[in-house]
Amino acid sequence: MTRQGDAHLQKSADPLRRRIVEAADELYYAQGFRAVGMDALSQRAGVSLKRLYTVFPSKESIVLAVLDYRHRMWADEIAAAVAQEATPRGRLLAIYDYLAGWFRSDSFRGCVFVNAFGELATESPAVATKAAEHKRDFRRYMERLAVEAGFSEELGDQLMLLAEGAQTTAAITGDSSMALKARRAAEALLSVEEPVQTQPV
Amino acid sequence: MTRQGDAHLQKSADPLRRRIVEAADELYYAQGFRAVGMDALSQRAGVSLKRLYTVFPSKESIVLAVLDYRHRMWADEIAAAVAQEATPRGRLLAIYDYLAGWFRSDSFRGCVFVNAFGELATESPAVATKAAEHKRDFRRYMERLAVEAGFSEELGDQLMLLAEGAQTTAAITGDSSMALKARRAAEALLSVEEPVQTQPV
DNA sequence: AGGTTCGGAGAACGTTCGTTCTCCCTTCGC
DNA sequence: GCGAAGGGAGAACGAACGTTCTCCGAACCT
Numbered sequence: 001m002t003r004q005g006d007a008h009l010q011k012s013a014d015p016l017r018r019r020i021v022e023a024a025d026e027l028y029y030a031q032g033f034r035a036v037g038m039d040a041l042s043q044r045a046g047v048s049l050k051r052l053y054t055v056f057p058s059k060e061s062i063v064l065a066v067l068d069y070r071h072r073m074w075a076d077e078i079a080a081a082v083a084q085e086a087t088p089r090g091r092l093l094a095i096y097d098y099l100a101g102w103f104r105s106d107s108f109r110g111c112v113f114v115n116a117f118g119e120l121a122t123e124s125p126a127v128a129t130k131a132a133e134h135k136r137d138f139r140r141y142m143e144r145l146a147v148e149a150g151f152s153e154e155l156g157d158q159l160m161l162l163a164e165g166a167q168t169t170a171a172i173t174g175d176s177s178m179a180l181k182a183r184r185a186a187e188a189l190l191s192v193e194e195p196v197q198t199q200p201v
Numbered sequence: 202m203t204r205q206g207d208a209h210l211q212k213s214a215d216p217l218r219r220r221i222v223e224a225a226d227e228l229y230y231a232q233g234f235r236a237v238g239m240d241a242l243s244q245r246a247g248v249s250l251k252r253l254y255t256v257f258p259s260k261e262s263i264v265l266a267v268l269d270y271r272h273r274m275w276a277d278e279i280a281a282a283v284a285q286e287a288t289p290r291g292r293l294l295a296i297y298d299y300l301a302g303w304f305r306s307d308s309f310r311g312c313v314f315v316n317a318f319g320e321l322a323t324e325s326p327a328v329a330t331k332a333a334e335h336k337r338d339f340r341r342y343m344e345r346l347a348v349e350a351g352f353s354e355e356l357g358d359q360l361m362l363l364a365e366g367a368q369t370t371a372a373i374t375g376d377s378s379m380a381l382k383a384r385r386a387a388e389a390l391l392s393v394e395e396p397v398q399t400q401p402v
Numbered sequence: 403a404g405g406t407t408c409g410g411a412g413a414a415c416g417t418t419c420g421t422t423c424t425c426c427c428t429t430c431g432c
Numbered sequence: 433g434c435g436a437a438g439g440g441a442g443a444a445c446g447a448a449c450g451t452t453c454t455c456c457g458a459a460c461c462t
Contacts, residue, residue, distance in 0.1 A: 118319030
């Protein structure tokens with residue numbers, strides 16, 4: 001009996017669940033979580049309300065599933081962008097080029113976790129927790145990248161702050177050049193701190 | 202007939218209006234805009250619903266008034282913090298110490314404009330515009346500070362991105378040390394760019 | 403003093419929305 | 433062929449909320 005493993009696999013593989021989450025992701029991100037009702041979601045996903053509620057017990061559980069989905073997407077895409085870079089310096093700066101492309105896309109509406117936090121954190125502690133976990137993971141990832149490149153852990157924090165600031169500023173002002181400004185700031189930070197020749201522990 | 206001037210003065214001076222805006226500010230910031238109903242606001246402000254609607258035509262207009270109020274507060278407090286610093290370098294870094302104090306306060310829940318944008322932008326273009334104007338003004342302010350200190354305008358943008366990133370990250374993760382990390386990043390950026398001895402135009 | 407206007411408390415109205423229920427049709431095991 | 437289970441469409445329900453209305457008392461002007 002491999003119950004636990006099977007359940008987890010099924011969770012991602014179930015095509016019905018997947019269709020719901022993808023439809024919810026598009027609608028929620030484009031219009032906001034509260035602005036999209038269960039009726040609109042059921043119509044967009046092509047799934048009846050009744051069936052929706054057999055797959056998910058509540059709207060909140062769908063929101064959480066969407067946040068999980070976005071977290072995986074973000075982590076995968078960042079990792080892919082980083083993997084394309086050969087030099088440590090390029091790997092540390094890859095995030096800003098990724099952001100630049102994202103900011104220029106028509107659908108860009110800021111970081112979904114920031115939006116979810118602003119919209120739902122007061123009434124859904126679970127959403128607040130997911131947002132915090134996402135930011136914590138991103139921070140750790142940048143710290144790891146920094147250390148692997150021979151820089152201090154704190155440099156990773158600083159690069160994360162620039163990326164975060166670029167996301168919210170670009171979302172609110174619609175100015176996609178923030179990615180480039182963040183990148184140039186990051187380059188300056190790299191030039192200050194001399195990479196240390198230590199092996200990552 | 203000095204209609205325009207009088208109207209503007211009255212707008213800020215009217216103590217009833219002021220009481221409503223201050224109560225709304227506290228409630229909205231602590232609980233979110235949608236979470237606070239007009240009943241709750243009328244009770245907290247000690248103003249009957251009827252009177253509320255004689256002063257403001259709608260909830261949206263109250264939200265906008267609160268955003269104006271916060272914008273003035275932010276601008277004033279930042280300016281005061283900057284004014285206490287004697288050196289150009291100190292003036293550029295003052296923002297991060299201000300943020301540090303803010304982040305540590307119990308009531309800190311992030312930037313109200315970011316929250317308002319996430320909660321209301323899709324259904325209230327006026328709110329989206331106010332948020333964009335606020336960020337634009339803050340950006341211009343930092344650019345001006347940078348130029349006055351003999352740095353490039355772009356350095357101001359970079360310092361703004363760090364401040365923005367610190368605000369959202371501190372709000373979501375609850376980690377108030379982001380202000381210090383942003384400050385150290387800013388110090389590093391200052392150390393890279395040599396101040397030019399040009400007079401601000 | 404008396405009528406009129408203002409304002410307070412809160413009920414009422416209309417809408418939206420999350421969630422559940424009803425009704426009906428389809429499908430499938432036997 | 434037939435009864436039972438499942439699922440679709442959408443009505444129904446209850447709660448929340450923005451906004452308006454009702455009723456009533458108090459203050460003010462002449």
